[in-house]
Amino acid sequence: MRCLVVDDDDSPRELIVRVLRRGGHRVAGAPDMAAAREYLSGEDVDVVLLDLEMPGTHGPDAIAQVREACPTARILVVSGHDDPRHVLAALEGGADGYLLKDELGEALGDALQAVRAGHAPLSPRVAAVMLRRMREKPPTGPGGQGTSKLARIRST
Numbered sequence: 001m002r003c004l005v006v007d008d009d010d011s012p013r014e015l016i017v018r019v020l021r022r023g024g025h026r027v028a029g030a031p032d033m034a035a036a037r038e039y040l041s042g043e044d045v046d047v048v049l050l051d052l053e054m055p056g057t058h059g060p061d062a063i064a065q066v067r068e069a070c071p072t073a074r075i076l077v078v079s080g081h082d083d084p085r086h087v088l089a090a091l092e093g094g095a096d097g098y099l100l101k102d103e104l105g106e107a108l109g110d111a112l113q114a115v116r117a118g119h120a121p122l123s124p125r126v127a128a129v130m131l132r133r134m135r136e137k138p139p140t141g142p143g144g145q146g147t148s149k150l151a152r153i154r155s156t
Contacts, residue, residue, distance in 0.1 A: 001116060002044065003027045006036040006062070007051035007078070012101055016049060016078065016108070023109050033057045033065050040069035046116055050095075052079045052086060059086065060093030067094055074115045078104070082125045084133050091130075097121040 003025050007013035013029045020027040028043070030036040032054055040048075048066050052059050066075055076097045077090045090098055097115045099107065100123040111121035122130065 001025045001046045001112065003047045003049060003112070004030060004036060004039060004043075004045045004073075005049045005078075006030045006033065006054075006066075007049075008032055008054040009051070012051075012078070016104070019108055020112070023112075025112070033062055037065060037069050040066070040073075045070060045073050047074045047076055047112055049076050049078045049112075052077055052081060052090060059089045063090065063093045063095055074118075076111060076115045076121070082123075082129060084129050087126050087129050088133065098126045099123045100125055 003020055005013050005016045005020070005027060007016070007029075008031050010031070013031070017027045017029045028039055028045075030039055033056065036048070048070070050062055050066060052062065054062065057065065063075055063077075066073060074096045075094065076099060077095045078099050078101055079086060079090070080101045081087070082100055087098055097111060097120050099111055099121065103123040103125065107121075107123070114121040
């Protein structure tokens with residue numbers, strides 16, 4: 001699988017690159033979105049592993065830039081942020097999955113395969129954030145104002 005790891009922090013970026021290469025993947029790293037866009041202008045990738053917070057861009061902006069540069073790539077956010085604001089912004093902004101850096105461990109390879117297959121891998125703490133958030137806003141009725149996205153999906 002062809003992957004690009006975009007993270008301004010050298011240590012996690014290099015660690016993820018090494019782990020993925022050991023797994024037999026073709027992997028490149030980029031320290032910022034400018035380098036990522038340059039790489040993506042000449043290479044197609046299957047999965048972009050994207051940190052949310054980098055100098056000059058963050059969250060949905062970074063996701064949109066990846067989508068523009070490589071529309072077919074699946075985007076797997078790899079972040080240290082597990083708060084609802086970051087998680088929801090990334091998922092609503094088009095991320096295909098969301099992993100927490102401190103929960104990667106053995107999950108990285110499985111998550112990479114899952115996101116490539118069209119699934120949406122989430123770290124357990126991120127899944128808990130999503131469940132709490134959904135439970136905070138109960139639906140008011142089919143298709144009505146205040147209806148959660150999940151309720152609208154269920155009603156179709």
